[in-house]
Amino acid sequence: MNFLAQAGIRDRIQAIRKQHAIRSARALADLIPGDNVTESIVQNIEAGGKDYLLVSQLLNIAKALRVTPIFLLAPIATPSARLDIANLSSSFDDMTVVQFDA
Amino acid sequence: MTGFVRQSGIGERIQAIRKRHGIRSAKDLADLMPGGNVTEAILQNLEAGRKEDLSVSQLLNISHALRVPPVFLLAPIGRPHDSLDLVNLSNTFEGMTVAEFDAWISGETNGTYRWRDLTERTERSQLEATRQLIASLRERHRLTTNMAIEAELTPPGEVSTDPAIWDTTQERLAEANRRIEQLSSYLTDAGWDLEGWVK
Numbered sequence: 001m002n003f004l005a006q007a008g009i010r011d012r013i014q015a016i017r018k019q020h021a022i023r024s025a026r027a028l029a030d031l032i033p034g035d036n037v038t039e040s041i042v043q044n045i046e047a048g049g050k051d052y053l054l055v056s057q058l059l060n061i062a063k064a065l066r067v068t069p070i071f072l073l074a075p076i077a078t079p080s081a082r083l084d085i086a087n088l089s090s091s092f093d094d095m096t097v098v099q100f101d102a
Numbered sequence: 103m104t105g106f107v108r109q110s111g112i113g114e115r116i117q118a119i120r121k122r123h124g125i126r127s128a129k130d131l132a133d134l135m136p137g138g139n140v141t142e143a144i145l146q147n148l149e150a151g152r153k154e155d156l157s158v159s160q161l162l163n164i165s166h167a168l169r170v171p172p173v174f175l176l177a178p179i180g181r182p183h184d185s186l187d188l189v190n191l192s193n194t195f196e197g198m199t200v201a202e203f204d205a206w207i208s209g210e211t212n213g214t215y216r217w218r219d220l221t222e223r224t225e226r227s228q229l230e231a232t233r234q235l236i237a238s239l240r241e242r243h244r245l246t247t248n249m250a251i252e253a254e255l256t257p258p259g260e261v262s263t264d265p266a267i268w269d270t271t272q273e274r275l276a277e278a279n280r281r282i283e284q285l286s287s288y289l290t291d292a293g294w295d296l297e298g299w300v301k
Contacts, residue, residue, distance in 0.1 A: 064194070
């Protein structure tokens, strides 16, 4: 399956990590020097236990995975799907992936 | 006064944009995010520089309420050669300028930011293709409307059979359709799900 179509930020991070041959959460964390993103944070995100992702963590993870952050935020390959990010205000209701990217 | 696109620090940029857009207080801005996770206190802390990192959903809620692209909050777009001023970034971001950051964020294929390998380029090309597809779909919509108007305005019997000097609407519409066809098959082959979107 194309990782760009995965639903949920955790599945996208995991799919991209595997696609880019980064074998474990640990290996990904090792690509991010400093304590902003640790192995347990990566595990937590991939397990879906963490809805509260800091902007710095998103940027660090995207950089380490060598993808543009939008690939993590939305399932770009399913443009007509609804957004699947937690905690958005109701003004995002009905916004589709393609509108979000624009 | 310098434009809000030049302010350093995410809090300063939020404040400058808020004021520029005539939103008088942090409370007023918070009120624009119903059901969101950004309170007046959080905004005050951000604007005062007491809180420097925020969650992804907070960033999206704030930029949506301010009606600016998130990248305007993340970096001083008006100073492309400056270094980034975000906190907690890993040192792999060291030396990245605002212009490179913007290119990276938007996934430009030929931007300031150099992509390292083929996979990266492919992923970005697909993103680029979707954006072109969106533009072509819009173009098709516009041309279809034009065709209808032209047909209404041309009295029957006055349809010219001479070759036109410029591309006719019909030709441009056909071109848009070819482009849509091409881009959709490229993306569908790459595993994209265009169901319910490209009609």
